[in-house]
Structures are given as C-alpha cells and as structure tokens.
Amino acid sequence: MCEICKFIKEAALYNDGNIAVIPSPSPATKAHLLVVPVQHFTILEQLPDNLFIMMMAVANKLSSLIFETLNAEGTNIIVRNGVPANQHYPHIGVEVIPRFLNDNIQIIWETPQASDSELNAAKEELLNALRSIDEAAQAKVKSQTQSKALQQPEQQVTNTTIVAQQKEKKENMEQGQREKKEKTFVLPPRIP
Amino acid sequence: MAETNIDMGKIKKSCIFCKIVSNEIPAHKIYEDDEILVVLDIRPVNTGHCLILPKEHYFVSAQLPPQLFGKMTALAKKIASAFIKEMGYKGANILISNGQAAGQKISHMLIHVIPRKEGDNFIMKLPENKIEDVPAYVGELKKILNL
Numbered sequence: 001m002c003e004i005c006k007f008i009k010e011a012a013l014y015n016d017g018n019i020a021v022i023p024s025p026s027p028a029t030k031a032h033l034l035v036v037p038v039q040h041f042t043i044l045e046q047l048p049d050n051l052f053i054m055m056m057a058v059a060n061k062l063s064s065l066i067f068e069t070l071n072a073e074g075t076n077i078i079v080r081n082g083v084p085a086n087q088h089y090p091h092i093g094v095e096v097i098p099r100f101l102n103d104n105i106q107i108i109w110e111t112p113q114a115s116d117s118e119l120n121a122a123k124e125e126l127l128n129a130l131r132s133i134d135e136a137a138q139a140k141v142k143s144q145t146q147s148k149a150l151q152q153p154e155q156q157v158t159n160t161t162i163v164a165q166q167k168e169k170k171e172n173m174e175q176g177q178r179e180k181k182e183k184t185f186v187l188p189p190r191i192p
Numbered sequence: 193m194a195e196t197n198i199d200m201g202k203i204k205k206s207c208i209f210c211k212i213v214s215n216e217i218p219a220h221k222i223y224e225d226d227e228i229l230v231v232l233d234i235r236p237v238n239t240g241h242c243l244i245l246p247k248e249h250y251f252v253s254a255q256l257p258p259q260l261f262g263k264m265t266a267l268a269k270k271i272a273s274a275f276i277k278e279m280g281y282k283g284a285n286i287l288i289s290n291g292q293a294a295g296q297k298i299s300h301m302l303i304h305v306i307p308r309k310e311g312d313n314f315i316m317k318l319p320e321n322k323i324e325d326v327p328a329y330v331g332e333l334k335k336i337l338n339l
Contacts, residue, residue, distance in 0.1 A: 074292060108314075
C-alpha cells in the first residue's frame, strides 16, 4: 500500500473526503506537513485543477498556522512533481515546511543570468506550450459539452459534486464496475 | 505582522517586482491580467522558469486574498503542465518561500514554477527524520495546530 494512503488512513490530522492533511512520514522538521488528495493521484497532471486549488488554499492556511504556533522564521510551500523534481512519494501532495535560520534544509540554486536572446527564446517556447495546453483544454471541454448535451443537463462542478461523484465512484468500484480515470472530475475550469 | 507601521509607498518604490509591474524595469512577460503578472526568472534553473507575481505588493502568501491566491495556484499548475506535456521536462517544482529563513530574497511574495531535469543546478536537500511513535506525534501536532 502507498505510504501516503496508509498515513491518510492512520495518521490524518484532517480529512474532508477530498483532501487530507498528514504529517510527512519522513519529516524534515517538526510539523513538516503534507496536504494530499484522499484519492490516490501520482502526479500533478492527474489532479483536477479544483482539487489542487483547494489543496494550496489549505496549505497556505497551514503555513500561517505553523508559522505562528511554532514561532517559525519562515515557511515553504512546495510541490515536487516528478522524480527530477525530487518527488519523494508516488502520491502527489503539497508540502508545508516550517523554516528556521540555520536549519538543515537546503532549497537553493545558483544559476547564471540568462541572456536576453535566451529569455526571448524561452518566452516564445513557453507561450507556444501554454497555447497548446489551452487548445487541448478547449477541445476537451467541447467534446464533453457535446456528449453531455446528449445525456444530461449542464452540471456545475462544486465541492459537493466532487464529493458526490467520489461517493458514486466508490460505489461503482465496489460493484466491480470498470471506470475511466478522468470520468470523476468533469470540466476542468479554463484558466485565462 | 505590523503592516500599519510600514510605509508601503516607500517599500513599493524600492521593490524590483513592483517596478516590473509598473513597467519601470523590463521583463519577459508570459501572462498578465488586472491582478497577476507572470514573468521569466532571469536566473532560470532551466529554460522556462517562471515567477507568478501578485501585482499588489504582499510580503508573504498568508496575506493574499484567497481568490487571488487560487488564481495564482491555477496558473502555476497550468505552467507546470506546459513544462511536462509540451516542453519535454520530466518534472516541475512549485515553490513558495515565505521569509528570509525560507529563502525569500525580495519582500514581494511570488510563486516559482520551475521546470526540472536530472542533473540540473537546483539543490533540494530535506533531512528525512523517522517518526518514532506515530500516534503520539499526531497527537502532539493536533495540539500544536489546535485541531
């Protein structure tokens, strides 16, 4: 069993059905916390946007909470997505870490300043990449709207519907039905 | 934080990111709306490394209005996806550093979105301690966090 899933079951500090807060199983400091989706998602790209936004909101609250209660001198909020990004557990999450001067944590980079032409090229590459992401999202929404129009009226995705959908999914799984991964969370909201 | 005693005008005048927002200093802009500006970091870990800035000067993430923070995090996710799905990276970090002890260098709160690859110059060393007694530790944390 995934260590994070195990901690969600056995050591949750908070769990609302969608999001859980657990202590990091291998804490860098005291009160190193993880905000994780209760459902097992390995990487960020699998995570519905709404859920990620909620996780970050929880992380931000925890960050100020531990800053005050631990008398910390700072906090980090970190997502490590993918092995080259130092992802530690195969269950995506947002980490909240209280920081103190001269602690043993290092998050640093000393990289040279990029030239103007390098930055211009990077800008063009990234803008193109973002455009492709937009187009893919639009195509997805379009196909979903079309198939929905045939089936059922438009449904607004809210916290409650996610819960309801997860419940329904759980029941479906219990019945041994097969289901597609992306089916649970319809309509990723379009980011401007 | 006793912001009431702080001269925000003075801070904004000397803040490099406020100057980027007001176009006093040029930057490579990736995205802009009424509240948010995304620019390339001029000292990128890898090509595409972005900074997501609130246009208003906030010191730390705790001060951000929740809706603004939500918009910024949605952008961070989208940019991270672009790195991985479109630019060939195998990983990305989203990083917020609140306070000097956390590595914050300029007092204007921002979110780093960093594309990652094996062997790059980004160092992330987090000690890995063992929790001796999980239930006791959970109990202690609940007390600390008032949960």
